[in-house]
Each structure stands twice: as structure tokens, then as C-alpha cells.
Amino acid sequence: MHPDPRSRPAPSRDACARWTSSSAPSDPPSTEPHHRPPTGPRPGRTLPRDAVTAVEPRSHPTQETAISVLLASPMRELDQLVAGSDPLDAARDAPRLPALNRAGDIAGLDRLARTWHGRVAANVRDTVTAGAALRDLGFALASLERHGVDFRSVPGAEETLLRLGARTGEVPRDSVYTYALRNPEDAVRSFTELPEEALFIREVRTAGVALRPAVDALLAALPLPAEDPALAGLLAEATRGFTVFAQSLLAVKRAITPQTFSGELRPYFPPMTVGGQVLYAPGGAQMTPLLVDILLIRPEPGDRAEEWYEGYLRENLPYLPAAYRAASDRARRHRPLLPRLVDEAGAHSPVRPAAARTLAGLRALMRELLRFRLPHLQLAKANMNIRPDGSLGSGGYTTDSLDHLAELTLARHRLLSGAPTEK
Structure with missing residues (x-):
């Protein structure tokens, strides 16, 4: 699932620039029906070309705190609009895909991929429809790859993925989103x-939805001092989200054996070379715990893990949606919350009551982070143990990076455990 960055090539800066190219045509207001009404917001609504404008960095701390709460709303709206969009009319044929895969019907998969690909030019008009096209083409093309067929055997597929990636400002292939x-x-x-x-799909969706407000809460906490009374509530909000996230992982661990995941599901998450870059399949490193780590516990300059972590970020940040990448940029202009708040709280002895409440909130959040991270490491190792030597997870890794993340989390937990308490 996620391992040592040295085991996989990172997307180049040039490739990232292509995916997020500002030269892609801006989207006109869309009134087209996307073949079925969105399940969430009102039909006909579209977002800006990406959701970054909703989280534009601000220099004034008060402005930054106020603006950060807008991240969850545009991401929820974007996800709902894309989920409700079907520009390739794929819903009609998608139920056939599992049977084609079960039979290994390469000719049938090829026809399906060509049919969906042939509908892109006439029906993709904006960010929403481009995202839906990436989703559905992703299922068809990854199925071909799983059965040993290069997706580029579909004429024009690679160029189409690159255009769709530029339109959405995201990687030009399917993702965990x-x-x-x-x-x-x-x-x-x-x-x-x-x-x-x-x-698996349900639990990944549940986990991703739960972390949206958690990320907002941590973004809002970034500029606040340890004695700010708002911190306790923000940390409690983040803890609630991470509790759901950890529960979803445990549900997956209980219900899906390593044999089923590695033998039946993992083959459908192959790496794909698009525009000369190896792009990895949907994986846990693409999810919002990456942002939580950046906000809360990332290594600081001079820390032993700093060099490794910077490489890990270079590889995985490009797979986040544009709004989350912007949030990461903002977060990295601040110290990570946990070491900063521990330092500020420890500046007074005994710890003042408001700072003590902040530390209590941090401890609750770290318990949930560990409740996710350690079982995740165990689950990944259980899967790797039944795969051939040298196998990688869907994100292109061995489990080394999960070991590094567990060590980082435990080190921050020890730092927090050693913080002074209120007397």
C-alpha cells in the first residue's frame, strides 16, 4: 500500500504542471444534463475549474481561519456533482464490467473501453463531466491492464487522459477519489x-467523507495559540472525523481477508504510464490522512525523518485533488500543530487551564490516529506476506513507508505524553 519512496519514481514537476495546466480552457457555465441528475446539489450547478479558489491562501491569520472552513463544502459539492454525472452514458453498461472481468473477455473489455472513449469528445464540457469521464474510463482501462492489455491499445486513450487530467487539475487516471x-x-x-x-468502496467513501470536516478543523487550528479556547472544540471535531476513519479501516480489516484483497481485488489497481510518467493506482497514500499528518505531526527541519518525509510528499501530493494540494501548501507555512502546541503549553509551569484542555484534545486525537495507523500497517504486512517477493502495493510501495509513518506517529505520541500537565 504505501512504502519507501525510493521504490517508485515520483511524478516530475513537468508532469504535474501538465496535469494542472492553467492553459486548459475555462469552463463555461454548464446547463447540460449529465444524463442523470446529480444525487447531491441542484442539477445544473457547476464549480469553478477547480476548488482551489475556495481555499485561496490568505496572509492574515483571522482571514485564514475563517476561510479554511470552506474546504469541506466545495469538496463535498464537487464529489457529489461528479458522482451524479454520467457523460459517457456508462451507467447503462457498467453492470457488465464485472462479468467481462470474471470471464477475462478481453475483446468485450476492449469494445466497452472504445465505446466509452468515443463519447468523451462530444460529452465532456466542464470539470464535472471530465471527472466523471476519468472515473469511468479508469474502470475500463484498468480492467484491460489487469488482463495484460496495455490501455494505449485503445486509440487516443492516452491523449484523452492527459486532456481530462488538465481539465480537472488532477492526475490523468483513476484515483481513490x-x-x-x-x-x-x-x-x-x-x-x-x-x-x-x-x-471496500462504501468504507473508503465513508472514511473520506468523515475526514473532510476534520481537515477543516485542523486548518482552522493552525494559527491559534495553545491557550485559545477555540482549540478544544476544533480538536474534538478532528477527533470525531478520525474516529469514523479508523472504524472504516477496521471494518475493511474484519471483512476482507488478505487472500481476497491481494488475489481478487489488487490486480485491478495496476500502475499505468501516461504521458511518459508511471502513475500509480488508487491507494491509501492518496487519501486525506496525508493532509492530517502534514497539519499535525510532520517532521520539522532537522528531524531525522525530514528527508524521507519530503520525498514521500513529493510522490503523493500530486494525487490529491487541487483544493487539498492548496491546503497542503498553506499548512506547510506553519509549524505542525502537535510539536508547536506542546512547546507553547510547556512554556508555563504549571500548564495553564486552557492549554491543558488543548493538550487533552491532542491526546484524544492521537489515540485515534494510532488506532488507524497501527492496524493499517498490520493489514498491509498481512497482504504483502502472501504476495511474491518484491511485490508493491497499489500505490507503488512496499510497506517501508508505513513503518516510517508509524514511527513518526509514535514519536509524536511520546512527545505529547511527556508534556507537562495542569496541577
Whole structure:
């Protein structure tokens, strides 16, 4: 799932620039029906070309705190709009995909991929429809790759992915967001008919939704001093989100055996070379715990893990949606919350009551972070243990990076445990 960055090539800066090119045509207001009404917001609504404008960095701390709460709302709206969009009319044929995969029907998969690809030019008009096209083409093209067929055998597919990536400002292939959060609940796309895959999609969606307000809360906390009375509530909000996230992972661990995941599902998450870059499949490193780590516990200059972590970020940040990448840029202009708040609280002895409440909130949040991270490491190792030597997770890794992340989390937990308490 996620391992040592040295085991996979990072997307180049040039490639990232292509995916997020500002030269892509801006989207006109859309009034087209996307073949089925959105399940969330009102039909016909579109977002800006990406959601970055909703989280534009501000220099004044008060402005920054106020603006950060807008991140969850535009991301929820974008995900709902993409989930409700079907520009390729894929919902009609998507139920056939699991049977084609079960039969290994390469000719049928090729026809399906060509049919959907042939509808892109006439039906993709904006960010929303481009995101939906990336989702559905992703299912078809990854299915071909799983059966040993280079997706570029579909004429024009690579160029289309690059254009769709530029339109959305995201990686030009399927991602954990298209696979789960932007997968329509009433017309779910899947590779297989396995109930385990249906549960996997549901739990990844639930986990991603839960972390949106948690990220907002941590962004709002960034400029606040340890004695600010608002911090306790913000940390409690983040803890609630991470509690749900950890519960979703445990549900996956209980319901999906390593044999089922590694043998039946993992083959549908292959790396793909697009525009000369190896792009990795949907994986946990693409999810919002990456942002939580940046906000809360990332290494600081001079820390032993700093060099490794910077490489890890260079590889994984490009897979985040544009708004989350902007949030990461903002977060990295501040010290990570945990070491900063521990330092500020410890500046007074005994710790003042408001700072003590802040530390208590941090301890609750770190318990949930550990409740996610350690089982995740165990789950990844259980899967790797039944795979051939040298295998990588869907994100292009061994488990080394999960070891590094667990060590970082435990080190921050020890720092917090050693913080002075109120007397």
C-alpha cells in the first residue's frame, strides 16, 4: 500500500504542471444534463475549474481561519456533482464490467473501453463531466491492464487522459477519489461482483467523507495559540472525523481477508504510464490522512525523518485533488500543530487551564490516529506476506513507508505524553 519512496519514481514537476495546466480552457457555465441528475446539489450547478479558489491562501491569520472552513463544502459539492454525472452514458453498461472481468473477455473489455472513449469528445464540457469521464474510463482501462492489455491499445486513450487530467487539475487516471467518493451510490461502478469490493468502496467513501470536516478543523487550528479556547472544540471535531476513519479501516480489516484483497481485488489497481510518467493506482497514500499528518505531526527541519518525509510528499501530493494540494501548501507555512502546541503549553509551569484542555484534545486525537495507523500497517504486512517477493502495493510501495509513518506517529505520541500537565 504505501512504502519507501525510493521504490517508485515520483511524478516530475513537468508532469504535474501538465496535469494542472492553467492553459486548459475555462469552463463555461454548464446547463447540460449529465444524463442523470446529480444525487447531491441542484442539477445544473457547476464549480469553478477547480476548488482551489475556495481555499485561496490568505496572509492574515483571522482571514485564514475563517476561510479554511470552506474546504469541506466545495469538496463535498464537487464529489457529489461528479458522482451524479454520467457523460459517457456508462451507467447503462457498467453492470457488465464485472462479468467481462470474471470471464477475462478481453475483446468485450476492449469494445466497452472504445465505446466509452468515443463519447468523451462530444460529452465532456466542464470539470464535472471530465471527472466523471476519468472515473469511468479508469474502470475500463484498468480492467484491460489487469488482463495484460496495455490501455494505449485503445486509440487516443492516452491523449484523452492527459486532456481530462488538465481539465480537472488532477492526475490523468483513476484515483481513490474517482473509485470511491465520486462513485455514484445508486449506480456503483466496480471491477468485480464480490461483496467485499462493494464493502471496500462504501468504507473508503465513508472514511473520506468523515475526514473532510476534520481537515477543516485542523486548518482552522493552525494559527491559534495553545491557550485559545477555540482549540478544544476544533480538536474534538478532528477527533470525531478520525474516529469514523479508523472504524472504516477496521471494518475493511474484519471483512476482507488478505487472500481476497491481494488475489481478487489488487490486480485491478495496476500502475499505468501516461504521458511518459508511471502513475500509480488508487491507494491509501492518496487519501486525506496525508493532509492530517502534514497539519499535525510532520517532521520539522532537522528531524531525522525530514528527508524521507519530503520525498514521500513529493510522490503523493500530486494525487490529491487541487483544493487539498492548496491546503497542503498553506499548512506547510506553519509549524505542525502537535510539536508547536506542546512547546507553547510547556512554556508555563504549571500548564495553564486552557492549554491543558488543548493538550487533552491532542491526546484524544492521537489515540485515534494510532488506532488507524497501527492496524493499517498490520493489514498491509498481512497482504504483502502472501504476495511474491518484491511485490508493491497499489500505490507503488512496499510497506517501508508505513513503518516510517508509524514511527513518526509514535514519536509524536511520546512527545505529547511527556508534556507537562495542569496541577
